[in-house]
Amino acid sequence: MRCLRELEDNAAVECVLPELRKEKFYLISGRLGNGVSTTAKSAIKRFSCEDHDWRYQFVNYRDIPSLTISEKTILFVDGWFGLWNENPCEEEVVKQILESLRRQVENFQHCKVVLGLREDIYEKYKRIFRNILPVRSRLDLDVSRVRREEELEGHFQRAFESEHCKKRNCECKGLNFRRITHRYEDVGDHLIIDILAKNHQLISKYLECENLLETLVCHFDALHKKKRMLFECLMYIVIQGKYKQDDIVNEDVKDNFGFSITPGSFKKCKSLQKYTKDMKGTELVSVHGEDMVHDSETGYLVFRHVFLYLAAFHSLFRKYPKKTMKYCNINAILQIVRPEEILNEEGDTIKFCIKADNEAVKFFYKEVVKQTPGLEDAIKDHPLVKHAIGTEV
Ligand SMILES: [Zn+2]
Known part of the structure; x- marks a missing residue:
């Protein structure tokens, strides 16, 4: 096995590695879209590259009870309080799962856990996390910015160059790194760069309102007028949480929202790929970690990024x-x-x-x-x- 340094490897990963070697529990927090899980996963892969005896697993917190941990396992656990945002009713479940995690890890001499948490969720519940798990060190990606400035600028250059925009007078021409970072936003700079680089039509709205959520909600609102089929497919995924390939479209939803989509619409609508990704049923279980039994071989359509789901949900709610x-x-x-x-x-x-x-x-x-x-x-x-x-x- 080769240990290539991946693109995501950066100063944050370098910060995490020495801590991982020392600690059994480690916590990484940061704003949505600031690279919490990318940083954790890259660091864990590097760690297990250094010592091949270690195996790693990336899981949703709801998978912990059914997990069998063995000696020399390193876990990354996220999804605390919900897949999309925060459900305060999960507090008891979170406590029980943290307890069970601690007991399981204590049974082994060599076993490590990295927790990934959104910064606002960590702030609200830090007492619970601190009381139950002996987490002695934490990386806050929002404050470790200074060392990442150059990397972020590099990321900006690469993201916009790789798109090769041919549109004359496009807003991207006058854009520079400093105009879209260096201001307070609820989401991380990485996500702002990624979304704007892939959707140049959003740039002017973003510069005007300086709020990525508002920019995207307006974008989804506009789809209702301009691209009705795409709008209906996306909103159907919002309502159901996911779309099982080729499945019938729920009649209740269609009637009440006045949608006219069919299973064929999801295939016909090519631009749906910009917003969604395909997942196997087996992958879904760990991500959506819930009640339903998923058909493991079937494909599901889900939103590409939690933030896109959130923005589409806001748009749906605003309308209905x-x-x-x-x-x-x-x-x-x-x-x-x-x-x-x-x-x-x-x-x-x-x-x-x-x-x-x-x-x-x-x-x-x-x-x-x-x-x-x-x-x-x-x-x-x-x-x-x-x-x-x-x-x-
Ligand atoms: Zn452009």
């Missing part, structure tokens, strides 16, 4: 707030939607949430929570449910 609350997969609702006014609760600092008005919150409670056996009990501590009950007269 009540319908989204009723027909969209419950995980996305619990992770992304919060009541507009939060009753008796200190400010939640989780990013990318949508504020739903009282009407939408009550509608969700009446039409979904009350109609699904066992659901109210399972999510009784969720702000949406607490709010709906609190505002009942």
Whole structure:
């Protein structure tokens, strides 16, 4: 086996390596799109290249209970509190899984765990992570910026050069590295560069509003007018969370949202590839780590990046707030939607949430929570449910 230095290898990976050699538990945090999992995975691969006896596994936190760990295993665990954003009702599950992780790792002399967490989720729950796991060191990718400045500029140059834009008067011509970084954003610079480099039509909107989420939400909004089939395919994936290749399109969803797509639309719509990727059922289990049994050989379409899903969800909600609350997969609702006014609760600092008005919150409670056996009990501590009950007269 050759140990090639990969492109992602950078100063952050160099920071992580010596810590990995010393510590059993290590935590990497950073804004969405700042390279938390890329950094962790590259460092882990390098680590196991140095010592071939070590094997590594990259897992979602919900896979921990079914995992068999052996001596000389190094794990990367992410997905804490949900695939797309943060579901506060998962706190107990997170605690139990951290406990089980600690016990399993303590059984072996040589076993290591790297946790990957989004910065705002880490801030909200750091006490839980610190109390349960003996994490002695952590890398915060948002503050270790200085050493990465040059790399980021290199990344910018490569990303825009590789696209060879032929469009005259395109906004990309006047763009320079400093115009799109060096300002505070909820998402990492890597993601901003990647998305703008692949979609030059977004550049002017981004420079105007300086907010990547807003830029993308407007882009999805515009697809409704300009490319209806693409819009419907994308929103169908938002609603269902994924699309099983060749599967029938749910009639309830079609009727209520007024969609006219068929399984053929997903094949016909070539530009869908810009936003989505194919995944095997087996890969999905670990990523979507949930209830459903997936057909392992079947292909599924999912969003290419969590952030694209979030932006598309915002666009869907903006257009159809009540319908989204009723027909969209419950995980996305619990992770992304919060009541507009939060009753008796200190400010939640989780990013990318949508504020739903009282009407939408009550509608969700009446039409979904009350109609699904066992659901109210399972999510009784969720702000949406607490709010709906609190505002009942
Ligand atoms: Zn261009």
